[in-house]
Amino acid sequence: MNDDAFLRPENDTIAAIATAPGAGGVGIIRLSGPEAHDILRSMFRPSDPNFRDFTPRTLHHGRMLDAQNREADDALAVFFRGPHSFTGEDCAEIQGHGGPAVLAALLDSALSRGARMAERGEFTRRAFLNGRMDLSQAEAVAELIAAPSREGVYLASAKLDGLLGRRVEELRGKLEYLRQRICLAIDFPDEEGECLPPQEFTAITEEVASGIRALLAGYERARCWREGALVVLAGQVNAGKSSLMNAFLGRQRAIVTEKPGTTRDYLEEQTALAGLPVRLVDTAGLRERSEDSIELEGMRRGKELARSARCVLVVLDGARAENAFGNPLDVFEAEGALVEELGAERCLAVWNKADLFPLPENAKDFRGARLLAVSAREGLGVDELASAVRELCLKDETPQEGDIAPNLRQANQLRRALDALDDLKKAIALSVPPDLCSIHLETACAHLADITGLNSTEDTLNAIFSSFCIGK
Numbered sequence: 001m002n003d004d005a006f007l008r009p010e011n012d013t014i015a016a017i018a019t020a021p022g023a024g025g026v027g028i029i030r031l032s033g034p035e036a037h038d039i040l041r042s043m044f045r046p047s048d049p050n051f052r053d054f055t056p057r058t059l060h061h062g063r064m065l066d067a068q069n070r071e072a073d074d075a076l077a078v079f080f081r082g083p084h085s086f087t088g089e090d091c092a093e094i095q096g097h098g099g100p101a102v103l104a105a106l107l108d109s110a111l112s113r114g115a116r117m118a119e120r121g122e123f124t125r126r127a128f129l130n131g132r133m134d135l136s137q138a139e140a141v142a143e144l145i146a147a148p149s150r151e152g153v154y155l156a157s158a159k160l161d162g163l164l165g166r167r168v169e170e171l172r173g174k175l176e177y178l179r180q181r182i183c184l185a186i187d188f189p190d191e192e193g194e195c196l197p198p199q200e201f202t203a204i205t206e207e208v209a210s211g212i213r214a215l216l217a218g219y220e221r222a223r224c225w226r227e228g229a230l231v232v233l234a235g236q237v238n239a240g241k242s243s244l245m246n247a248f249l250g251r252q253r254a255i256v257t258e259k260p261g262t263t264r265d266y267l268e269e270q271t272a273l274a275g276l277p278v279r280l281v282d283t284a285g286l287r288e289r290s291e292d293s294i295e296l297e298g299m300r301r302g303k304e305l306a307r308s309a310r311c312v313l314v315v316l317d318g319a320r321a322e323n324a325f326g327n328p329l330d331v332f333e334a335e336g337a338l339v340e341e342l343g344a345e346r347c348l349a350v351w352n353k354a355d356l357f358p359l360p361e362n363a364k365d366f367r368g369a370r371l372l373a374v375s376a377r378e379g380l381g382v383d384e385l386a387s388a389v390r391e392l393c394l395k396d397e398t399p400q401e402g403d404i405a406p407n408l409r410q411a412n413q414l415r416r417a418l419d420a421l422d423d424l425k426k427a428i429a430l431s432v433p434p435d436l437c438s439i440h441l442e443t444a445c446a447h448l449a450d451i452t453g454l455n456s457t458e459d460t461l462n463a464i465f466s467s468f469c470i471g472k
Contacts, residue, residue: 013039014122015115017103018471024098029106030471031092031115032123037079039113040092043106044077054079064094066105067112073102087123088130121468125461128453134165135453135464139407142468143226148270148277152225155405164215164404165452171211172448174204175441182438202428208444209421212414215406219414222405224310228270228277229393232306235315235335240352243376244315245282248273248386273386276393281305306338310393312347313385314339314369318357328360336367344368348388352376406451409464413447420444 013033019026031039037054046062054060059076066072075096085091096102111117121142128138140159147153158164178201223229233241249271267282283305306312314335321328329336339347349366351359354373365371372388374381406414424440449455 013115014118014126015039015107015110016118016123016471017107018093019098019103021100023100027096027098027103028471029094029096029103029110030118030123031110032085032087032089032118032126033115034090035114036090036092039110039115040077040079040094042113043094043109045071056081056084059095064096064106065109067109072105072109073097075106083130083132086132087126088132089126118470119466120470121465121472124468124472125465128461133160134162135456135461136165136168136406136410136451137162138453139409139464140164141472143407145469145472147225148228149225149272149275151275152222152277155222155225155403158404164406164410167211167215167404168448168451171208172445174208175445175448178204179438179441179445182434182441198428202425205421205425205428209418209425212418212421215404216411216414216418218404219406219408219411222403224276224393226405226407228279229310230281230305230308231273231278231311231313231389231393232281232283232309233313233315234283234303234306234338235350236317239315239317240376241282241313241315242267244313244350244352244374244382245269245280247374247376247379247382248280274383274390276390278389278393281309303338306342309346311389312338312342313350313389314347314366315350315352316366318351318353318359318373321360322357329363329366332366339367339369346392348372348385348392350374350385355380410451413450417444417447420447 011034013031013035015029015031018028018030040054043065044060044062045065046060048061051060051062054077056079059078061074061076063071064073064075064077073096075094077095078093080086080091080093082089082091094106096106107117124133124138124141127133128135137160140156144153144156144160147156181201233245235241245267249269269280271278271280273280283301283303316329316332316335321331324331335349339349344365344367347369349369349371351363351371351373353375355375355378359371359373363371370388370392372381372385374385376382420440420443424437424444427437427440446455450460453461
């Protein structure tokens with residue numbers, strides 16, 4: 001990417017292919033800038049003999065010309081007059097056939113008529129700079145496109161609607177009120193009523209801090225939907241962990257053989273279980289003893305991943321309990337120790353090979369962890385297990401309409417604002433002079449303002465928009 005891309009003046013016209021790479025039924029060319037209308041007009045040959053000019057926000061049918069003024073496509077064209085457009089500038093879109101060669105010809109035609117190639121995220125950046133959206137809404141555009149689930153779509157859509165920005169500005173407004181009262185107290189030290197009483201000052205500060213903590217809780221709740229929950233398969237060698245992973249994925253990702261210890265490192269794949277995005281990890285099988293240094297390292301890594309997992313599937317090999325005396329579950333000592341180490345509330349025990357070795361009657365749990373029977377090879381019980389994984393990972397944290405879920409950058413700014421408010425409360429308790437207290441308030445306000453982009457630096461904007469796709 002050109003380092004000077006975002007230092008250019010905003011008075012030129014940009015163009016890009018707005019649809020995904022590859023062939024498709026429909027492809028879109030997008031233009032934005034002062035020459036958008038004239039460029040579109042020069043490329044367009046209307047099919048309506050009475051056509052005089054584009055009616056804003058209305059689709060017009062015609063033939064599109066390439067850079068050599070040859071008819072290249074049969075398409076629809078629409079013009080948006082600024083500021084009533086996505087970017088706030090004059091914009092145009094050409095909706096043609098989605099073949100890569102067709103779109104390349106149309107884009108080349110627009111560039112030959114005075115447009116330049118847009119940089120990554122430049123359309124959305126212009127929308128932000130022209131006041132069509134705040135920075136949290138701009139980020140929500142990319143989050144909506146990349147959403148891995150319907151719940152992720154709902155969360156991004158709420159932010160795109162401005163829900164996060166309005167909430168942050170509401171909290172910042174309360175801090176700005178406190179700043180104003182401090183300034184009055186500094187300017188008029190003899191006027192006792194100008195500064196709020198410490199109790200009221202502290203109450204407002206805590207109210208804002210509570211609001212920030214609620215937003216951070218939304219970030220934690222939404223991590224599963226945004227990043228995918230970490231789900232780890234653990235258990236002894238040859239228990240069927242790799243077969244279960246393949247059953248979840250619907251394809252042969254992990255090697256499955258009769259020889260124990262095939263998986264000596266961990267395998268990770270992104271998938272969805274009952275609609276929940278997950279990072280599914282198959283770990284090396286547990287052994288009581290091993291002389292293989294690679295296998296030992298694989299087991300160490302597997303346990304490390306299990307400790308940080310949202311859900312651990314402890315796979316029990318039903319064949320091992322076939323001739324067991326007493327309670328068949330007692331033969332799984334290493335697996336039981338793992339459940340106790342990790343905590344039963346984070347584990348699901350999976351009785352595998354249930355088609356050949358049925359789960360003992362009345363067996364509902366294993367060392368406190370819920371117990372389910374499956375046959376990874378036959379696919380029996382796999383859907384029910386996927387639903388159980390979803391239930392354990394979410395624990396009543398399914399996003400609801402109207403939930404606010406900050407992203408990582410926004411959450412970091414919220415944490416810094418919260419730290420500044422904690423410092424402010426300590427300063428108030430120590431009767432620190434108002435001018436020194438104002439420093440903590442200014443810091444908190446600055447971090448909140450950075451979420452909506454009121455005081456974002458050029459480096460911040462470049463980092464955010466350079467992660468967008470070209471054409472958005």
